[in-house]
Amino acid sequence: MPALEKLASQHCFGGLQERYRQRSEVLDCQMEYGVFLPPAAKHGPVPVLWWLSGLTCTDENFSQKAGAQRLAAELGLAIICPDTSPRGTDLPGEHDSYDLGSGAGFYINATQQPWSAHYRMYDYVTRELPQQVRSHLPIGEQQSVSGHSMGGHGALICTLKNPGMYQSVSAFAPICHPADCPWGVKAFTAYLGDNRNAWADWDASQLIRDAGERLPILVDQGGDDEFLAGQLNPGALEQACSAVHHPLDLRMREGYDHSYYFIASFIDDHLRHHARALGLGG
Amino acid sequence: MPALEKLASQHCFGGLQERYRQRSEVLDCQMEYGVFLPPAAKHGPVPVLWWLSGLTCTDENFSQKAGAQRLAAELGLAIICPDTSPRGTDLPGEHDSYDLGSGAGFYINATQQPWSAHYRMYDYVTRELPQQVRSHLPIGEQQSVSGHSMGGHGALICTLKNPGMYQSVSAFAPICHPADCPWGVKAFTAYLGDNRNAWADWDASQLIRDAGERLPILVDQGGDDEFLAGQLNPGALEQACSAVHHPLDLRMREGYDHSYYFIASFIDDHLRHHARALGLGG
Numbered sequence: 001m002p003a004l005e006k007l008a009s010q011h012c013f014g015g016l017q018e019r020y021r022q023r024s025e026v027l028d029c030q031m032e033y034g035v036f037l038p039p040a041a042k043h044g045p046v047p048v049l050w051w052l053s054g055l056t057c058t059d060e061n062f063s064q065k066a067g068a069q070r071l072a073a074e075l076g077l078a079i080i081c082p083d084t085s086p087r088g089t090d091l092p093g094e095h096d097s098y099d100l101g102s103g104a105g106f107y108i109n110a111t112q113q114p115w116s117a118h119y120r121m122y123d124y125v126t127r128e129l130p131q132q133v134r135s136h137l138p139i140g141e142q143q144s145v146s147g148h149s150m151g152g153h154g155a156l157i158c159t160l161k162n163p164g165m166y167q168s169v170s171a172f173a174p175i176c177h178p179a180d181c182p183w184g185v186k187a188f189t190a191y192l193g194d195n196r197n198a199w200a201d202w203d204a205s206q207l208i209r210d211a212g213e214r215l216p217i218l219v220d221q222g223g224d225d226e227f228l229a230g231q232l233n234p235g236a237l238e239q240a241c242s243a244v245h246h247p248l249d250l251r252m253r254e255g256y257d258h259s260y261y262f263i264a265s266f267i268d269d270h271l272r273h274h275a276r277a278l279g280l281g282g
Numbered sequence: 283m284p285a286l287e288k289l290a291s292q293h294c295f296g297g298l299q300e301r302y303r304q305r306s307e308v309l310d311c312q313m314e315y316g317v318f319l320p321p322a323a324k325h326g327p328v329p330v331l332w333w334l335s336g337l338t339c340t341d342e343n344f345s346q347k348a349g350a351q352r353l354a355a356e357l358g359l360a361i362i363c364p365d366t367s368p369r370g371t372d373l374p375g376e377h378d379s380y381d382l383g384s385g386a387g388f389y390i391n392a393t394q395q396p397w398s399a400h401y402r403m404y405d406y407v408t409r410e411l412p413q414q415v416r417s418h419l420p421i422g423e424q425q426s427v428s429g430h431s432m433g434g435h436g437a438l439i440c441t442l443k444n445p446g447m448y449q450s451v452s453a454f455a456p457i458c459h460p461a462d463c464p465w466g467v468k469a470f471t472a473y474l475g476d477n478r479n480a481w482a483d484w485d486a487s488q489l490i491r492d493a494g495e496r497l498p499i500l501v502d503q504g505g506d507d508e509f510l511a512g513q514l515n516p517g518a519l520e521q522a523c524s525a526v527h528h529p530l531d532l533r534m535r536e537g538y539d540h541s542y543y544f545i546a547s548f549i550d551d552h553l554r555h556h557a558r559a560l561g562l563g564g
Contacts, residue, residue, distance in 0.1 A: 011506070011535075012543040067349030067546065224293070253293075261294040264349065 004136055007032065013073035014039040017063055022132055026123045027086040033129065034059040035137060036069050040076035045140035047167075047278040048078040048133075049271070052125065052151030052158075055183070056103045059083045062148075065260035068267045075275045078139055082125050084150070086118040099183050100190055106178070107154030108202045110191035119191055122202075126158050126165070144168040144274040148263055149227070153178055156204035156217065156237075163212030168277030170218035170270045172263050173225055177205040177236035184231075205233075208240040216247035218273050220266045222256030286418055289314065295355035296321040299345055304414055308405045309368040315411065316341040317419060318351050322358035327422035329449075329560040330360040330415075331553070334407065334429030334436035337465070338385045341365045344430075347542035350549045357557045360421055364407050366432070368400040381465050382472055388460070389436030390484045392473035401473055404484075408440050408447070426450040426556040430545055431509070435460055438486035438499065438519075445494030450559030452500035452552045454545050455507055459487040459518035466513075487515075490522040498529035500555050502548045504538030 007019040015038045024031045040046050049072070051062050059081045062068070072079055085105035091114045094101035105121035133139050144167050147155040152174025159169040178184025179199040188199045200206040221234050228234075234250055241248040256262040275281065289301040297320045306313045322328050331354070333344050341363045344350070354361055367387035373396045376383035387403035415421050426449050429437040434456025441451040460466025461481040470481045482488040503516050510516075516532055523530040538544040557563065 010539055010541055010543045011504075011537040011547070013547045017543050064542070065346050067352065069543075069546070070349065070550075222293070255293040257292055259292055260346070261292045261299050261351075264351070265293070265295045268352075 012036065013069045015041065015069065015073050017069065019059070024086075024124055024128055026120045026128050027118050029086045029088045029118060031083055031087060031124070032059050033083060033133075034063045034081040035133065036063065036072055036079040037137070038073045038076050038078060041078060041138045045138045046076050046078050047142035047144070047280065048080055048139045049274050050125065050143060050145040050155075051079055051081045052107060052145065052147030052154040053081060053084050054147070054149030054151050055084070056098050057084050057151075058103075061260065065264065066267050067264045068271060071268050071271045075271060075280045077271065077275055077278070077280060078137075080129075080133060080139070082129055085121065089118050091115065091118070100187055104150065104187060106150055106187045106191065106202075107157065108191055111198070112191060112193045115191050121154075122158070125154065126162060142167055142278050144278060146170040146172070146270055146274065147174070148172040149232075149258065150175055150183070152219070153204060157202055157207060159215055160204060160207040160211045161201075166215070168274045169215055170273055172220050172266070172270075173222060173227070173232055173258055174204070174219060174234075174237075175232055177203060177233045179203040179206065180236070181231045181233060205236040205240040208237070208246050209244055211246065214246050216249065217241065218270060219248065219250045220269070221250065221252055222258060222262045223252050223254040224256060225258045225262075227258055294318065295351045297323065297351065297355050299351065301341070306368075306406055306410055308402045308410050309400050311368045311370045311400060313365055313369060313406070314341050315365060315415075316345045316363040317415065318345065318354055318361040319419065320355045320358050320360060323360060323420045327420045328358050328360050329424035329426070329562060330362055330421045331556050332407065332425060332427040332437075333361055333363045334389060334427065334433030335363060335366050336429070336431030336433050337366070338380050339366050339433075340385075343542065347546065348549050349546045350553060353550050353553045357553060357562045359553065359557060359560070359562060360419075362411075362415060362421070364411055367403065371400050373397065373400070382469055386432065386469060388432055388469045388473065388484075389439065390473055393480070394473060394475045397473050403436075404440070407436065408444060424449055424560050426560060428452040428454070428552055428556065429456070430454040431514075431540065432457055432465070434501070435486060439484055439489060441497055442486060442489040442493045443483075448497070450556045451497055452555055454502050454548070454552075455504060455509070455514055455540055456486070456501060456516075456519070457514055459485060459515045461485040461488065462518065463513045463515060487518040487522040490519070490528050491526055493526075493528065496528050498531065499523065500552060501530065501532045502551070503532065503534055504540060504544045505534050505536040506538060507540045507544075509540055
């Protein structure tokens with residue numbers, strides 16, 4: 001296991017908000033991640049909610065802005081926030097735009113040069129990082145996943161591609177059908193190539209049809225989200241779920257936008273959703 | 283009244299998180315401020331909590347990081363966050379250090395050149411800004427004040443210098459005795475000059491003695507705050523209060539530092555303290 005560096009450990013709601021730096025083998029670079037440990041973690045392993053952030057974010061945005069620690073502390077739920085892309089690499093064009101390369105890993109495994117040498121965020125968040133954290137933190141096997149925008153897409157595909165791996169899933173304003181929106185088409189073309197058949201494996205609205213389990217999906221979506229019409233397309237997810245009777249609770253929130261003020265307003269609902277599935281009685 | 287520019291209005295916990303830009307006459311510059319309006323503000327004026335931020339902050343830190351809107355929405359309490367200094371001016375040395383000039387107004391009225399032309403944050407937060415916001419927002423006359431570090435000092439002196447003006451006061455890790463710590467000595471020397479007699483008017487631990495009312499003070503202080511020994515000196519406030527029987531509830535919080543994770547952990551206690559004084563039944 002690569003060497004571990006603790007960057008910060010701060011008291012928060014009786015628990016600890018921590019940051020770590022550790023080398024990722026699958027991404028071939030140093031990565032940082034944030035961890036909230038509830039007070040219950042002092043006494044033994046606790047269940048974990050993986051939070052996948054959106055475009056331009058790092059591991060820090062959610063920890064600083066979502067206000068999730070209060071209820072997570074009460075519920076006894078750890079929260080781990082991975083970063084949104086490999087870091088410290090300098091691939092051609094990697095830092096040129098906010099929606100491709102650094103800060104925009106899309107939680108998929110790239111197959112195209114030059115990205116494929118590093119951009120394997122799917123393997124990182126579903127396999128490597130869970131192993132890493134369980135080797136040094138009191139994190140149990142029970143886990144759930146949520147995320148925002150690009151990270152909402154990430155949460156959906158992680159569960160749809162791994163039946164039984166997560167106890168529950170939710171998303172805030174997810175990119176529901178990346179194969180058919182500008183952000184997704186740009187990223188998938190670069191990371192996966194022009195052959196759109198390869199894209200279906202990374203698109204929630206297409207994965208739904210043959211999903212190996214019917215894990216209920218909770219989605220909150222702001223009605224005044226500036227990316228709703230052009231990028232997010234919850235209608236595609238709704239239609240896909242409806243066609244195969246996949247349970248979906250899609251909540252349209254009138255007036256809310258795409259920001260962390262929106263996430264903070266409804267994060268408690270999501271934490272309770274996950275806590276119930278994780279047996280925490282939320 | 284100077285022209286008002288609304289920079290943002292975002293739904294948050296059923297209320298609105300807004301930002302405004304408006305010219306300040308007393309500071310002779312454009313200023314920005316943040317406002318949280320709870321759902322109850324749709325039906326009429328609501329009481330307000332003034333939040334004064336610390337060194338290096340703007341009007342945005344508290345709104346984004348403290349997680350105060352959830353309970354403020356429930357209580358029916360507005361929160362207004364002024365900026366921490368005049369902006370857009372370019373006085374000699376104004377932007378050279380984090381603890382003097384921009385981001386470091388100390389909520390006092392400067393008497394020394396070149397600062398006195400702009401650095402009158404005390405008049406701004408106690409007189410001008412309250413007038414401005416009440417002319418365009420549903421903010422009632424009932425008000426309380428709180429703040430962090432430099433802003434905790436600000437909250438204390440605003441109440442101590444204005445008997446009857448605020449219904450309650452609290453502070454997180456306040457600079458309790460600025461006349462006797464490096465941050466305060468540097469700022470007071472620049473803004474007020476070398477004559478230390480003039481400093482007593484802006485130092486909570488000295489103002490306590492002759493305070494015109496004995497408004498109870500609530501203070502939370504992290505036990506592992508990196509500035510506790512060198513800058514904050516809650517012992518001086520404790521001693522001053524004790525000497526004149528000024529009610530002080532000083533809570534030492536073991537393990538907590540100076541960050542917003544500390545503030546977020548205890549902000550609900552402070553909101554309830556203010557809500558009770560404001561008749562909101564918190």
